[in-house]
Amino acid sequence: MDLLGFYPLFYVPEIGSAWLMGITGAIHIMASHTSVGAALLFAFLAHKAQKENRTDLYDYMKRYGMFLLIFSYVIGSITGPGIWYTATAASPRGISALIHNFVWVWATEWVFFVYEVLGVFALIYFIDKVDRKTHLKLTYTFAIASVGTLALIIGIISFMMWPGTEAYYATGSASDAFFGTNTFPHMFLRIGFMIMMSGIIGMIISSAMRKENKELSEELTQKMGWVSLLGGFVTVFFFMWYIDTLPANAHALLGMAKDSIILNRIILAILFSIYFLIAIAKPQWVTRTLAITMMFIIGIVGVWPGEKLRETMRKPWVAGQYVYSNQIIGRDVPGKEIKDETPLLAEKGLLKLNPWIPDRLRTITPENKLEVGKLLTRIACSNCHSLEKEGLYRPLMPLAGPMGEDGIRDYMKNVIGTGSSPYMPTIALPDEEYDAMAAYIASQAK
Amino acid sequence: MDATFINVMKDAAGVPFYPVVFQGLYVLTWALHAAFVLLALGSMGLSIYGSTQQKSDPYWKILTPHLIMTGKISVSVLIVLGVAPLLFTQVIYDSGWYVANTLSGAWVFIFIYALVIGYMMYYWYQYANKKGSSGNTLIGIISFAILVFCGVLMHNFAVEAISPTKWMDWYAPNGVVDNAGWNMHLDLLRLGFMVSLMIPVTGIFMQNYSRFLSTREDFEPKYLEFVKNIGTKMAVIGLLISAALFAVWMLKENLLLHPLSLATVVSVVILLVLAMRNKNSYVTTGMLVIVALFISGIRELIRYNIMSGIGYDLYGYPMNLEWETIIMFLLTFVVLGFTGIAFILTMAWKVGKTKGVYTATEGSAVSRLANASLTLFILWIVVYFGWGMVALFKNTL
Numbered sequence: 001m002d003l004l005g006f007y008p009l010f011y012v013p014e015i016g017s018a019w020l021m022g023i024t025g026a027i028h029i030m031a032s033h034t035s036v037g038a039a040l041l042f043a044f045l046a047h048k049a050q051k052e053n054r055t056d057l058y059d060y061m062k063r064y065g066m067f068l069l070i071f072s073y074v075i076g077s078i079t080g081p082g083i084w085y086t087a088t089a090a091s092p093r094g095i096s097a098l099i100h101n102f103v104w105v106w107a108t109e110w111v112f113f114v115y116e117v118l119g120v121f122a123l124i125y126f127i128d129k130v131d132r133k134t135h136l137k138l139t140y141t142f143a144i145a146s147v148g149t150l151a152l153i154i155g156i157i158s159f160m161m162w163p164g165t166e167a168y169y170a171t172g173s174a175s176d177a178f179f180g181t182n183t184f185p186h187m188f189l190r191i192g193f194m195i196m197m198s199g200i201i202g203m204i205i206s207s208a209m210r211k212e213n214k215e216l217s218e219e220l221t222q223k224m225g226w227v228s229l230l231g232g233f234v235t236v237f238f239f240m241w242y243i244d245t246l247p248a249n250a251h252a253l254l255g256m257a258k259d260s261i262i263l264n265r266i267i268l269a270i271l272f273s274i275y276f277l278i279a280i281a282k283p284q285w286v287t288r289t290l291a292i293t294m295m296f297i298i299g300i301v302g303v304w305p306g307e308k309l310r311e312t313m314r315k316p317w318v319a320g321q322y323v324y325s326n327q328i329i330g331r332d333v334p335g336k337e338i339k340d341e342t343p344l345l346a347e348k349g350l351l352k353l354n355p356w357i358p359d360r361l362r363t364i365t366p367e368n369k370l371e372v373g374k375l376l377t378r379i380a381c382s383n384c385h386s387l388e389k390e391g392l393y394r395p396l397m398p399l400a401g402p403m404g405e406d407g408i409r410d411y412m413k414n415v416i417g418t419g420s421s422p423y424m425p426t427i428a429l430p431d432e433e434y435d436a437m438a439a440y441i442a443s444q445a446k
Numbered sequence: 447m448d449a450t451f452i453n454v455m456k457d458a459a460g461v462p463f464y465p466v467v468f469q470g471l472y473v474l475t476w477a478l479h480a481a482f483v484l485l486a487l488g489s490m491g492l493s494i495y496g497s498t499q500q501k502s503d504p505y506w507k508i509l510t511p512h513l514i515m516t517g518k519i520s521v522s523v524l525i526v527l528g529v530a531p532l533l534f535t536q537v538i539y540d541s542g543w544y545v546a547n548t549l550s551g552a553w554v555f556i557f558i559y560a561l562v563i564g565y566m567m568y569y570w571y572q573y574a575n576k577k578g579s580s581g582n583t584l585i586g587i588i589s590f591a592i593l594v595f596c597g598v599l600m601h602n603f604a605v606e607a608i609s610p611t612k613w614m615d616w617y618a619p620n621g622v623v624d625n626a627g628w629n630m631h632l633d634l635l636r637l638g639f640m641v642s643l644m645i646p647v648t649g650i651f652m653q654n655y656s657r658f659l660s661t662r663e664d665f666e667p668k669y670l671e672f673v674k675n676i677g678t679k680m681a682v683i684g685l686l687i688s689a690a691l692f693a694v695w696m697l698k699e700n701l702l703l704h705p706l707s708l709a710t711v712v713s714v715v716i717l718l719v720l721a722m723r724n725k726n727s728y729v730t731t732g733m734l735v736i737v738a739l740f741i742s743g744i745r746e747l748i749r750y751n752i753m754s755g756i757g758y759d760l761y762g763y764p765m766n767l768e769w770e771t772i773i774m775f776l777l778t779f780v781v782l783g784f785t786g787i788a789f790i791l792t793m794a795w796k797v798g799k800t801k802g803v804y805t806a807t808e809g810s811a812v813s814r815l816a817n818a819s820l821t822l823f824i825l826w827i828v829v830y831f832g833w834g835m836v837a838l839f840k841n842t843l
């Protein structure tokens with residue numbers, strides 16, 4: 001019996017499993033980017049403290065460090081594997097593809113992680129326990145190790161969007177997959193954002209120091225204003241280059257949402273420029289409440305839509321433009337001897353080829369038709385669509401319902417089944433499977 | 447469930463290196479993960495007891511915050527060390543790991559946030575304990591309970607991953623598919639044994655603590671004696687409990703007479719004698735590492751037997767040999783990793799042994815390791831960008 005290597009389906013009603021990932025991802029981005037940015041900032045501050053004998057700066061680093069421990073090394077280091085875990089539940093074959101291409105890159109990153117985790121404790125708790133020079137060297141290595149973790153993950157997440165060139169498909173080599181055209185712009189975009197985040201968080205710490213030392217507090221708020229402004233500029237600059245290196249399907253999707261995105265980014269850029277300029281010109285205006293509010297704004301209005309956009313632009317793929325979001329392998333990768341699964345699916349259907357179909361549902365009967373339709377719809381569509389009428393994640397019923405049962409069947413067969421949609425996977429199946437799905441969707445959309 | 451089924455779920459890309467290497471790395475890194483899981487849970491559990499004693503007992507007053515700190519750092523370390531076996535397990539046993547994660551998808555999500563909350567509460571516990579606020583013990587207990595619960599969830603995934611014959615029943619009981627991801631299946635004996643090890647591990651840690659600080663004149667010898675005695679007691683009693691659970695577990699798995707299991711028993715007996723006599727706790731710790739590796743090996747043996755028993759061909763996993771990235775890993779791991787970690791640990795050792803500020807003089811081990819690490823890190827970044835540019839030019843020009 002022919003079977004394809006699918007996994008059981010984990011289905012989350014209303015919001016979809018991808019949103020679980022998105023939530024974890026957005027939190028992780030805030031924490032991890034702050035952590036790398038702060039590592040760079042620490043190197044800068046420790047250098048300055050040493051050179052100009054500014055012992056008061058160590059005090060600031062210590063407070064910042066304590067915050068960092070919780071924010072980045074509790075939340076960040078847990079949500080990191082957390083994205084991975086939730087992505088596994090939501091998209092096992094997508095994660096599997098990444099793991100099997102990049103296991104040694106990840107293992108290398110792990111070496112850096114271990115260094116970072118031990119390093120951060122040493123950096124913070126040894127500030128007054130080890131001589132300044134050794135501490136400074138530790139700070140430098142810590143900064144490079146942190147950037148190293150970015151350098152190693154960035155090629156992998158860029159590959160999720162696309163390999164960047166055709167080379168990977170022919171060679172199957174991880175190096176070709178990792179260093180695509182998208183990798184470096186993506187990296188510097190993130191470095192900019194990291195620097196900006198370190199300034200935004202830095203202002204929370206500096207504004208909280210006002211009571212004890214007003215002068216230092218304002219000086220540091222001012223410095224953090226400059227740091228954030230610099231980071232923000234780098235982010236915007238590389239964002240443009242980054243957009244330019246995206247694949248065609250991403251541009252198709254980007255085009256659909258372009259106006260609202262541009263508006264959102266312009267408003268954000270203006271708002272935050274004003275904030276940073278205030279910090280520079282009138283540091284006393286930046287209170288702790290304001291600083292914390294601005295952190296939440298960047299998270300909720302900046303990062304969360306950004307994550308959703310990145311997820312959208314990747315469609316219909318989830319990894320390397322060969323694994324579809326709905327877990328079907330949609331193209332050949334000769335370099336790895338990977339075969340496109342869509343022709344076989346078109347011939348034999350999911351009911352025969354997916355190992356996780358209970359035997360009693362493998363053959364469609366009038367009694368089980370709707371049940372089969374429901375299962376198939378979940379398998380084929382739910383990675384990108386909520387199946388509840390009021391669902392939050394591109395709800396399917398309002399989109400498909402108006403077409404009516406026959407219309408849905410025709411649309412699936414002639415549009416989705418032929419791969420004519422730029423953002424939906426090719427879901428080519430035998431007619432009776434389309435029938436069952438159309439019947440189910442029509443019955444739910446009523 | 448038959449063999450075609452499980453072999454078909456091997457990733458289409460194949461593995462990039464010999465499966466046995468991943469298997470070895472898995473055993474090694476899981477042992478490290480487990481060591482810090484046990485130290486974290488054990489020191490935290492004991493600190494909760496300490497937090498009820500510290501008001502009246504001056505020794506517990508010193509020891510409790512130290513235990514809390516040990517637990518705090520250990521949790522961070524166990525998380526980062528957990529990443530490695532997480533990686534290797536899904537390279538060679540992807541089928542088991544991904545099925546477990548999808549069958550228990552809801553628990554996967556809960557695991558992450560439980561860990562975030564449990565660990566944040568741990569920081570709160572430390573803070574409350576420092577401030578002497580009255581709720582500290584309660585906060586500690588809740589945090590401890592949450593972290594133990596995370597361990598139960600981990601165990602759930604591990605058990606599901608090695609139960610291939612039951613997967614279909616769990617996914618579609620009576621032929622009705624359940625996609626909600628709320629599966630939970632425990633093997634209490636296995637879990638009990640794993641968790642029981644936190645007692646001896648923490649005991650041996652306390653023997654080390656006492657030995658390490660014995661050269662510091664600002665620690666009273668009587669205090670160190672006190673800590674050492676608790677440590678020895680915990681190590682001995684804990685080892686007896688764990689050994690009993692181990693024997694029953696092995697009996698149930700039909701592995702009691704397997705050479706690996708016998709070797710484990712022998713090494714546990716040696717460990718027991720070493721811990722009881724406590725001549726040199728560092729030697730005892732070396733033995734503990736060996737025991738941990740054996741236990742990790744047994745876990746792997748159980749899994750290998752189950753999987754190959756239903757026809758899973760681990761060593762026949764299709765392979766696309768990949769040299770560039772493995773060379774990067776090996777060089778980074780061995781050269782940069784060992785130097786860097788040696789730098790931090792040597793520095794920590796010196797700081798711990800010094801009252802006041804430790805100064806690394808020119809030419810001292812710490813100073814040389816610091817310079818070497820810095821040089822290697824810079825070199826690494828240069829090679830990275832060089833490599834990236836060559837790859838990009840090759841593929842785009």
Ligand code: HEM
Binds near residue numbers: 081594597637
């Ligand atoms: C407080 C948090 C944690 C505790 C108490 C804990 C505890 C455990 C325990 C008891 C096991 C053994 C289960 C068994 O064999 O029955 C285990 C296995 C494992 N843990 Fe953890 N763990 C924690 C966090 C983590 C994290 C954050 C990761 C990943 C980053 C992780 C990765 C693993 C892996 C990969 C295994 C092996 C699973 C297998 O072989 O199937 N753990 N853990």
